Amino acid sequence: MKKLSYEITPFIVVLLLIMMITGCGNSSKVDMEEGKVNVVTTFYPIYEFAQAIGGEDANVINLLPVGVEPHDWTPRSQEIVSTSKAQLFMYNGAGLEGWVPGFLKALDKDSEVKAVEVSKGVKLIESESDDGHDHGEETGTESTDSDQHHVDPHTWVSPKSALVMAENIKNSFIEVDPSHQGQYEQRYQALNDKLLELDRRFESELAKMPNKKIVVSHQAFGYLTRDYGLTQHSIMGLSPDAEPRAQDLIKLTKLVKEENIQYIFFEELVSDRLAKTLAGEANVETMVLNPLEGLTKEQEKNKENYFTLMDRNLQNLIIALK
Template sequence: MQRNKKYAGRFIAVLALAMLLVLSACGRNSAGTIVEGKVNVVTTFYPIYEFASAIGGEDANVINLLPTGVEPHDWTPRGQDIVNTSKAQLFFYNGAGLEGWVPDFLKGLDAGSKVKAVEVSKGVDLILTTEDDGHNHGAAEEGHHHEGEEHSEEGHAEESVDAKHTDPHTWVSPKSALIMAQNIRDSLIEADPEHKAGYEERYAALSGKLKELDTEFTEKLSAVPNKEIVVSHQAFGYLARDYGLKQHAIMGLSPDAEPRAQDMLNLAKLVKEEGIRYIFFEELVSDKLAKTLAGEAGVETLVLNPVEGLTQQQAKDGDDYFSLMRNNLQNLLLALQ
């Protein structure tokens, strides 16, 4: 018992140091400008921007609010973002609790604005979890809890089991991304019926790529012998649910939700007991906690990208949703053999 207390104390000290190094939001860049004569679309973060740009093509001017290299969970808009959105025809946001600032943002738009706000995750079978993200993101009424995600339960007895929170990371599964793309297509056609044929044609190309990606994930992950993954933050619930995996997260639904030391101890024990060989981390937030856990458990780290945004280098290299998701698949196959 004394040895366990001493180990826990040392682990808490390492954990505290790691938390100090968790990445905060990076600097901002200009979001873009309104273009006359086109459908102007404002998107809240990268995956929606990519899908809207692909479907909109030359008929739409798509402005992304979130700058390159910035993690979206705690980002908030500026005055210029309100100006641009007030002049746009469409405002695409993920919903499902990701962008907690949206209601106040929409109230702040110019009184004469005719922009239509569209929650692009509408229609996705949302995952509800009792795990909070530390910021009350995704707070939801009590409802059915879908499987496909796991976070250390021990040490949480003081929390109400009735407190449900929506997992907002819908786009991380190609199956959900396809629904999001359909919502974007329908909204563009409604706003600009004159260019319906172009939107339909470009959507067909995008949906074909998403279906191909879905097939790759389905076939390859169904063949792996192991199904347990340990990730830095709880962003892979939809991926896990749709492709037969089980995620264990160091942090909650937000990547800066502080983990409990007991959770870290439980995860280190799980990693050893299950023979898990890799701890996954992501590029837009610090890898310190993942490396801390990996060091304690005697395993290695790999990237698993929630595709919330591009790093500066990824943008320079021409990476996109599909290249990042295929990198994810390759790393999952390596870790789960």
């Protein structure tokens, strides 16, 4: 079974530092700015929220490159060195970034960076073993023949969780830079209002839908389905490359036909092969449901953001659930 996370051991840290000294590997360049709160974020949604709240008072750097899926990404040596110089390090937590404990231990001993787990306060979902089995219910707690459980890390996909995360980000800015509290509060309020409006749209529109079940390629929508009264059935588990068994695909094909499900959802940052295979077997269509783990290069070029992508998710859910 594929593990979702692991720590960077001291031995690996030494290897990373050797790579930095010898010039091996491609490390992302992280520039700090004097006179601003320097913030390092681990992946896209946190980066966007931190930029929105930090505004002109912050220099926000995202570690995860454009077009890269975060589940299996790990930082390199230069990112460890650079983060040591920042004031804030914001990560999702809930098991998404398994490398964080080792990363924090590897930071410069004189570093004053404050680590912030932005999902703190979200009611987390416990899911069964990440083995690609159909996980069924919106809470991800349907029993299986495995006793191994994982926490679902995909908190940000629900606007209700995003509201909690945004407040944590705002509070961390104020803690390290209280002199700009008023500015952080004002920008946070603007973001909070947008998230509340998004939440209202999801609640009102999805409540009208006659169908409540979705089939997705990757079990990334537990918080969304829990918070808005839907049920997700997934081809793969919490990690998007956890391969399903043949009998799971047969079971899902039967479910799609019995429940008259018309669309299988896939996402852009991982392969759509299994979603299209299942759709072909069940004679239904495929459509995108974006877990917002990162932007594609095309989405970045088109200036897409959390709100435009979540709006598209809502429209696609409305189409699929009619």
